[in-house]
Structure formats: C-alpha cells, structure tokens
Amino acid sequence: MILEVTGLVTRTVDLSESDRMISLFTAEKGMISAVARGSKNYANRAMAAAQLFCYGRFLLYRRGDKYWVKEAELIESFYAIRQDIVRTALCSYLCDVLNDTATAQPEPELLRLALNALHAAASGRFQPVQIKAAFEWRAAALLGFMPDVTACRDCGRTEGNFMLYVMDGTIVCDECRASLAEGPEQPGEHVVAELLPPGVLHAVRYVLFCPQEKLLSFRLSDEEMHLFARAAETYLTNQLERTFRSLQFYHQVEEL
Numbered sequence: 001m002i003l004e005v006t007g008l009v010t011r012t013v014d015l016s017e018s019d020r021m022i023s024l025f026t027a028e029k030g031m032i033s034a035v036a037r038g039s040k041n042y043a044n045r046a047m048a049a050a051q052l053f054c055y056g057r058f059l060l061y062r063r064g065d066k067y068w069v070k071e072a073e074l075i076e077s078f079y080a081i082r083q084d085i086v087r088t089a090l091c092s093y094l095c096d097v098l099n100d101t102a103t104a105q106p107e108p109e110l111l112r113l114a115l116n117a118l119h120a121a122a123s124g125r126f127q128p129v130q131i132k133a134a135f136e137w138r139a140a141a142l143l144g145f146m147p148d149v150t151a152c153r154d155c156g157r158t159e160g161n162f163m164l165y166v167m168d169g170t171i172v173c174d175e176c177r178a179s180l181a182e183g184p185e186q187p188g189e190h191v192v193a194e195l196l197p198p199g200v201l202h203a204v205r206y207v208l209f210c211p212q213e214k215l216l217s218f219r220l221s222d223e224e225m226h227l228f229a230r231a232a233e234t235y236l237t238n239q240l241e242r243t244f245r246s247l248q249f250y251h252q253v254e255e256l
C-alpha cells in the first residue's frame with residue numbers, strides 16, 4: 001500500500017548509521033511516523049526532506065507495522081531557522097507541542113499555524129517571543145482550550161484590568177477580584193493567575209480570533225509583550241498539563 005502525504009517533519013530519531021525515524025505532521029493523516037532509509041546519504045533525495053522542520057511531499061509504503069519513506073520531495077526547508085540558535089530552539093519547542101498533541105486525525109488549521117510560525121521564524125522579521133506566544137494562544141484554542149476572554153467571569157465587564165485564571169481559562173476584573181473573599185494571593189490556595197492589562201488583553205483577543213495569515217499583525221510594548229508571552233506559556237502548559245525540555249532550552253538560549 002502506497003500513501004502519499006504532505007507534511008512537516010516535527011521530530012527525527014537516528015536508528016542507525018543509515019536509517020532515521022521521522023515524525024510527520026501531515027495534512028492528510030495527522031501525525032504519522034515513518035522510517036527514512038539511507039537518509040544520511042547526502043545523495044539521497046529523501047534525505048533532504050527527512051530533516052527537522054522540513055516540509056515536503058512524502059511517498060510512503062507500509063511494511064509490517066511501520067511506514068517507510070519511498071520517495072520524498074522537499075517543498076520548504078526553512079533553512080534560515082537553523083542558522084540561529086534561538087529560532088532553532090523556538091521551532092523545536094513548537095514541534096514538540098505538535099508531537100505531544102497531534103493525533104491520527106487531520107488538523108489542517110494546526111498544521112497551517114505551525115507552517116506560518118516556521119515561515120515567520122525563518123523570515124527573521126518577527127521577534128521569537130511574539131511568534132512563540134501567538135502560536136501558544138492560537139494552538140490552545142485549536143486544541144480545544146479556548147479561554148473565555150470576552151468579559152469578566154463575575155460581572156460581565158469587557159474593558160479594564162483583568163487577571164486570567166489559568167486553570168479554567170476565565171478572566172476576572174480588578175473590581176471583582178477585590179471583592180472576592182479568596183484571591184489568588186491567599187496562602188494555601190493553588191490558583192494560577194496572570195495579569196492581563198488592557199493592551200495585553202486586546203492582543204490575546206486578537207490572536208485568538210484573527211484570520212490566521214494576520215496572526216502576527218499586532219504590536220505591543222516590551223513590557224506588554226512580556227506579560228502576553230508569560231500568560232500564553234503558562235496557559236498552554238497548564239492546559240496540556242506538562243512542560244517541555246525544548247521549552248526550557250529555549251528559555252536558556254533566549255537569555256544568552
């Protein structure tokens with residue numbers, strides 16, 4: 001059985017001198033694994049496409065319980081990402097989010113989000129922190145964790161200073177928080193909350209609902225970007241109930 005798919009290589013594991021297992025996030029079949037043979041031989045065309053961050057067309061065949069790469073044609077290598085350690089770390093983390101969440105179901109919007117993020121990272125036109133945070137908010141929404149950021153959970157107010165309650169994905173305004181008996185600062189209470197001042201809240205609403213191709217068409221001050229990114233990461237990793245080694249590595253190199 002031959003299977004033709006278009007996909008992004010989100011993980012590679014060398015099995016031997018010549019064989020490499022790749023995870024492919026495909027438009028047609030969601031996440032699948034396949035073995036690329038002779039992929040370390042640079043004369044091999046499949047090799048060019050069997051590398052991390054490569055997007056291409058793959059012809060697979062099935063033998064036993066595994067898919068094997070028969071042919072591959074590179075569409076986009078996102079080569080520029082690999083020339084910068086922060087962007088490489090960022091995109092490794094974005095791929096790990098896909099590796100952790102993608103299933104055998106096609107998720108075209110999630111694939112498009114990932115490709116747009118890789119394009120932005122390769123272009124060098126956007127700060128890694130902006131790409132990362134916009135991806136995290138939008139990925140959370142696509143994965144079924146859309147936060148309710150339209151209005152205060154308690155009074156319905158839509159403008160002002162808010163806290164995002166990370167566990168249930170709701171926002172609460174300053175006034176309601178002041179009147180809450182148990183605020184996030186209460187000792188012994190395990191409440192994770194992130195500050196969302198007006199500019200940051202507007203940016204969160206924007207990236208959750210804008211057309212995908214305009215995902216990065218917003219600006220924030222450095223201070224706002226910091227809050228926007230912190231809330232994005234806290235929210236996504238809490239919803240996924242895990243963290244990532246690649247995320248820790250990103251933060252290490254980001255600060256260099």
Ligand SMILES: [Zn+2]
Nearest residue numbers: 152155173176
């Ligand atoms: Zn309120």
